[in-house]
Amino acid sequence: MKIVVLGATGNVGTALLRRLHAAPEVTEIVGVSREGPERSGEPYDGVQWHAVDVSVKECVGRLAEIFHGADAVVHLVWLIRPNRDFALMHETNVDGLVHVLDAVTLAHVPQLVYPSSLGAYSPGPKDRPVDESWPVGGVDTSHYNVQKAETEAVLNRFEEAHPETVVTRLRPGFLFQADAAPEIADYFFGALVPKRLLARLRLPVLPFPESFRFQALHTRDVADAFWRVIQHRAGGAFNVAAEPVLGPDGMARVLGAGRVLPVPVSLVRALVAITYRLRLQPTDPGWVDLAEAVPVMDTTRIRELTGWSETVSSLDAVRELLDHLDGREGLGNPDHRPRSPLV
Numbered sequence: 032m033k034i035v036v037l038g039a040t041g042n043v044g045t046a047l048l049r050r051l052h053a054a055p056e057v058t059e060i061v062g063v064s065r066e067g068p069e070r071s072g073e074p075y076d077g078v079q080w081h082a083v084d085v086s087v088k089e090c091v092g093r094l095a096e097i098f099h100g101a102d103a104v105v106h107l108v109w110l111i112r113p114n115r116d117f118a119l120m121h122e123t124n125v126d127g128l129v130h131v132l133d134a135v136t137l138a139h140v141p142q143l144v145y146p147s148s149l150g151a152y153s154p155g156p157k158d159r160p161v162d163e164s165w166p167v168g169g170v171d172t173s174h175y176n177v178q179k180a181e182t183e184a185v186l187n188r189f190e191e192a193h194p195e196t197v198v199t200r201l202r203p204g205f206l207f208q209a210d211a212a213p214e215i216a217d218y219f220f221g222a223l224v225p226k227r228l229l230a231r232l233r234l235p236v237l238p239f240p241e242s243f244r245f246q247a248l249h250t251r252d253v254a255d256a257f258w259r260v261i262q263h264r265a266g267g268a269f270n271v272a273a274e275p276v277l278g279p280d281g282m283a284r285v286l287g288a289g290r291v292l293p294v295p296v297s298l299v300r301a302l303v304a305i306t307y308r309l310r311l312q313p314t315d316p317g318w319v320d321l322a323e324a325v326p327v328m329d330t331t332r333i334r335e336l337t338g339w340s341e342t343v344s345s346l347d348a349v350r351e352l353l354d355h356l357d358g359r360e361g362l363g364n365p366d367h368r369p370r371s372p373l374v
Contacts, residue, residue: 033059033100034261037085037131038107039078040064042211043146046254047105048074054258061097064108085127094134103142103261106131112218114315117174124178125185132189135196142197142264144257145186149204149246149272151179155326157244162329163202163268170324173317197266202328203253204246204272207348211250212355219314220356237288239279240296243322246272249343249351259337270328273341273348285349296323 034051038044039062051057052074061079062068068075081097083090085108098104108131110123128145135143153169155161168180183200190198207215248271256271275281279291296319304316333339343351 032057032102032261033061035061035063035098035101035104036107037063037083037105038109039080040066040068040075041107041109042206042208042214042250043253043257044107045074045210046208046250047107047257048078049251050254050258052077056262061101063094063097085130086122088126088130091130091133091137094131095137098134098138098140101138101140103144104131104135104140105144105257105261107146109146111175112313114174114313120174121178125181128182128185132185136193140196142199142261142266144199144201144260145182146257147183147186147200147202147268148175148179149202149270149325149328150175150321151183151202152325152328154324157242157327159327160329161326163270163332165326170317170321173321174315175317176321176324197264199260199266200268201253201256201260201333202268202270203256204248204328204345206250206253207247207352208250209351209355212352213357215352216356217313219318220312233287235289236292237279237283237286237290238292238294239282240299240323241279241293242296244276244278244327245322245325246276246328247345247348248273248341249348252339252341252343255342256333256337256339259333259339263337265336269333269336270330271333271339272328272330273343273345275345276327277345277349281346282349285346285353 034057036044036047039048048060048062051060059079060077061081063081063083065082065084067080067082083093083097085094106128108123108127110120113119132143150173151167153166155165167183168176170176186198186200252273253271256269260269279293283291300316300319303314303319306312307315
């Protein structure tokens with residue numbers, strides 16, 4: 032099998048390369064990114080690399096050539112920063128998907144696999160899980176949610192126009208692995224927050240909103256989910272998350288806190304908004320709105336249809352992230368490290 036991975040130097044991309052290398056059915060792995068990997072060695076060796084910027088319309092012909100003969104294309108390219116340049120993110124995240132789909136059509140690719148997200152869903156319940164039929168696109172203060180919902184609509188139109196192509200969308204919870212920890216720290220905390228302190232943080236009391244309940248998993252496990260839907264050529268949407276659902280008590284366990292101090296979400300949002308406006312940290316308040324709104328997902332479909340299950344609990348995935356926030360290496364391309372804490 033020939034598998035093409037766009038965004039192959041990112042958080043999910045590096046984990047997926049490892050999974051594909053381990054699959055005997057895969058005979059050819061093609062990696063696409065804007066720059067290619069800065070580092071050599073595992074998992075970047077043994078991959079045919081192409082440098083392509085999917086945000087520009089002119090990339091379609093080049094991508095179609097790269098896609099020729101592929102059994103599946105996995106499109107992982109996504110920008111979450113700079114938060115303050117919505118148009119730039121849209122060019123990559125939404126326009127880039129349109130360009131990839133045009134190339135998939137030209138190359139007659141039989142399956143497209145796309146990472147949607149827990150963050151694509153409209154507000155939903157925290158006390159019961161919802162399946163993949165739950166509506167998407169209801170948190171309009173979150174640029175991430177708005178653009179994820181827009182890409183879901185793009186995929187819907189493509190599916191209707193091209194029934195010959197299997198379209199698979201995974202909607203994972205928050206994704207964590209040690210390699211990505213430095214990038215995640217930069218994205219959400221910026222250079223002004225001491226990463227060494229965060230990595231070793233142990234709190235006697237954890238201030239935490241009671242309404243925050245979310246799901247996470249190790250990036251290695253989501254890579255296995257991507258591979259399994261390719262193996263089964265399974266179409267449609269799949270929720271993917273590890274147990275347990277994370278809330279105040281679970282986060283207290285991860286951080287070694289003796290007890291939880293409930294705090295209002297409005298207070299957290301106000302603090303994030305003020306520090307963001309003052310450019311003290313790079314996380315905009317839309318992420319708080321997203322964390323409060325997203326539903327708890329039911330992951331039955333992917334477990335029953337593909338046999339997928341997690342190998343790392345959500346608690347251990349978060350702990351691994353925290354333990355490596357002050358790491359120096361990171362992923363395969365230095366462009367994953369934001370150059371400024373202020374964007």
